[in-house]
Amino acid sequence: MDTLTHALSGALLGRFMARAPSDERQPKVWQMVLAGGLAATFPDLDFVLGYVSELTYLRGHRGVTHSFILLPVWAFLLAWLMPRLLRARSVGWRRFYAVACAGIAIHILGDLITQFGTMILAPFSDRRFGWGTTFIIDLPLTGLLIAGLAASALWRRSRLPAALGLAAVCAWIGVGAVGKSEAIEAARRHAVEQGIAFVSIDAIPRPASPFNWTAVIDDGERYHIAHINTRRTGLLTAEPDDNLIRRFSAHYRPVALAQWEVRERFGNGDLGAVREQVRAVWSAPDFAFFRWFAMFPVLDSVGSAGGGGCVSFRDLRFETPGRDTLPFRYGLCENGGGWALVERTMAGWRALSGR
Template identity: 65%
Template sequence: MDTLTHALSGALVGRMLAGRKAFAGTLPGAGPQAVIGARPPVWQMVVAGTVAATFPDLDFVLGWISELTYLRGHRGVTHSLLLLPLWGLAIAWLLARFWCRGGRPGADWRSFYLVVCSAIFVHILGDLITQFGTMILAPFSDRRFGWGTSFIIDLPFTGILLAGLLASTLWRSSRVPAATALVLLAGWVGVQATGRSEAIDAARAYAAAQGIPVVRLDAAPRPASPFNWTAIVFDGERYHYAHINTRRSEALVATADDNFIRRFSAPYLPVAMAQWQVGERFGNGDGRALAEKVWQAEDFAFFRWFAMFPVLDHVERDASGQVCAAFRDLRFATPGRGREPFIYGLCGAAGDWRLFEREGEVRRWIDVR
């Protein structure tokens, strides 16, 4: 999910947990300003939830080191369920210190710990429902988990959060609006999960009808509707895929004058009208041997780890005489998108490869150090 949506989810959790009853007592050795179990004001709980839910995305600073460092580390240790209690402790302590600065009375860190941990947990859940992948077991495992029910930018999801917060400002003494919004969010993700199941069923039916051996069935979420999907069948050598809407009975026509939601949704055809395409994993021509060498190269290990549905993008010999091969990931093949991201490849020869990213028609060299 985008950072704004994460921040709103943390604020909603803060409002939901604000007002809980707590015991009161003086924190030994800390002076009268720090009170054990004192109930923080609602606004402090909302701010605490917002700050905590935004915290995991601070891993964007890895991009200052290098692009590959960011790709390897994004959604890593700051998104770890194993480290969540420690992050919660650090953030709760810092918030309590901030609000008690200058000798002003305030609650101690224990009053914020639950909301901070809950907000971080909600952030992790918000990333798990996407398909990018989240390393919830970091730093002990770099396996990326993702349930793949939701597109990374989901306007209805964000809208439910915003509506819950706005309703909470109207009924300030009640936590019902926040609780209701969280229930609605769970229901919305359930609808998306239904769409995903239908897309996988469509892929299974296509494979059976065409006699395609099935190694893997999957579906990638797409924008504008919980029923827009890219259905995927992998037969061990190639990916068969189609952009479909599982509830549409006729094609949706959109013009340049239509709203952006209709334009984004139009490429997804009814299952009966699906236009299935084939993406070769390594190609089937003269360049196959080179594509396989690039795929197995040590310098390409990060992409083997990162990609979910890798297909060969191109094999070529450039102006300098170097041979090059690049791969893309069908996870990011969104119809109507101006430029597909995360297309990486190698140029050169075994032992002397150079890593690059293809951006449109431009090849950008990447330092692997």
């Protein structure tokens, strides 16, 4: 989820938790709102890892600052700072501790509903968790948070608008969960009808609608995928001058008209001997980072750079229909007697530091 939406969710939660102060030792309502927003923004301070290296950022993003285990520690730090930051020196840090905990928690939950993956057990485990019910940028969800804050500003004495706003957000996430279950069921039916022996079935959330999904059937060697809208009954067309929402949505077809395609994890048989090189790159110790990072890895490209062979992979999670650029394409290039980790960009192969 984007940082702005995180901040809004924390601010709305802070308003819900705020009570009219009975004395100067209690924080004011506006201080609780700001405290919630600050706490919900805090976990994304891990962006500073990007100044170390790109790989350090990808390995550490949504790591220790997004950990439920370390949440009490971060909340204590923020609660100690808040009286100083919010002109509330007469208010002890204990008065801010609960809202600091809540703000960090709602940030973590906001990332868990996406499919990027969040290391909620860091530093003891780097396993990434994600429910995958919601696309990483969801404008209706952000709009509900803004509406809740606006209503809270109009009815300042009541916490009801904040409660209703938070409830509406939860309901909207629930709609996404329903859409995901429908997409998975559609994929399951297709697998049974086509006799596909699947290892797993999943669905990737897509923009513009909670019913836009990329259904994924994994048979162990390849992915069978289809871009579908689980509630649409007819095809949606879009012209270049149509609005952005319609242009994104037009890629997703009704389940009955789904166009399934097969994506080979290690490339098709036409690669011949190169296929062994592809598998060697995939299993190489230097490529452990991408094996950990990717959820639906497929071969991206086989080429050469500097006189040596190069192989790159990408992740179907980030292959969004209608998007011109494709991020997170990583691989290995032959480098003398070994391998060098690279990123494949529009300009070619780029060596990475911070291995």
